[in-house]
Amino acid sequence: xxKILFIQKGTPYKSIGSQEGxxxxxxxxxxxxxxxxxxxxxxxxxxxxxxxxxxxxxKNLGAMLQxxxxxxxxxxxxxxxxxxxxxxxxxxxxxxxxPIDGSDISTLMxxxxxxxxx
Amino acid sequence: MLHMISTSPYxxxxxxxxLEICAKGDAIVLLEDGVYAALNRAQYKHKNGVKIYAxxxxxxxxxxxQQLAPSIIPINYERLVxxxxxxxxxxxx
Numbered sequence: 001x002x003k004i005l006f007i008q009k010g011t012p013y014k015s016i017g018s019q020e021g022x023x024x025x026x027x028x029x030x031x032x033x034x035x036x037x038x039x040x041x042x043x044x045x046x047x048x049x050x051x052x053x054x055x056x057x058x059k060n061l062g063a064m065l066q067x068x069x070x071x072x073x074x075x076x077x078x079x080x081x082x083x084x085x086x087x088x089x090x091x092x093x094x095x096x097x098x099p100i101d102g103s104d105i106s107t108l109m110x111x112x113x114x115x116x117x118x
Numbered sequence: 119m120l121h122m123i124s125t126s127p128y129x130x131x132x133x134x135x136x137l138e139i140c141a142k143g144d145a146i147v148l149l150e151d152g153v154y155a156a157l158n159r160a161q162y163k164h165k166n167g168v169k170i171y172a173x174x175x176x177x178x179x180x181x182x183x184q185q186l187a188p189s190i191i192p193i194n195y196e197r198l199v200x201x202x203x204x205x206x207x208x209x210x211x
Contacts, residue, residue, distance in 0.1 A: 005207075041135075106139040110119050115209050 003034045005112035008043035012061040013053060018046055021118025022064050029071045036075040036112060037068070038105070039097065044082045047093040062094045069095070077108065119144050120205035123152035132211040133162070142167030145205045147198060148190075149173040153182060156190040164189060173198060 010018045051062030080099035127133040133155045156172040
């Protein structure tokens, strides 16, 4: 089974990129791939709770993220350093993630056949 | 694996993050504005066992041919294609 790593690096509402990345991931999950999701840098901001994208006329990214387990996407990581930089506590995030750092990130990358960045 | 950097190191920290997490045997290709990271002025902590290549056409386009750091390996497109085959997966920073 082909392994695909999606990396979310952008803030949730600056451009449509983050939303499209997530939509692509959800679409891909309906095919026979093993999917991993990694949040890096400013992508961590997609994980805040109680988002309300509708207030600025956008789709609620936080709500989309919370549907991931229903799509069998459970392999979700977040860059530990970025969490620390932004003072984000793991329990405070919209969905369960595994913190990961440094060389573990490159190992994760190397373990996938395809890496898609958003 | 192969890391591709296409933005200037002065506009974001992609190149620095890439250097931090890359491992022995990886290759880094600087192309488009990424070639600004190939210059002989900035001090980047290169990693042992990681070769850094830079696309010649982008270097020449930007008038940087005389300013490359000695450890940078200039390449053409064919060599770039070779690298994408020999070093998988590919991370486009």
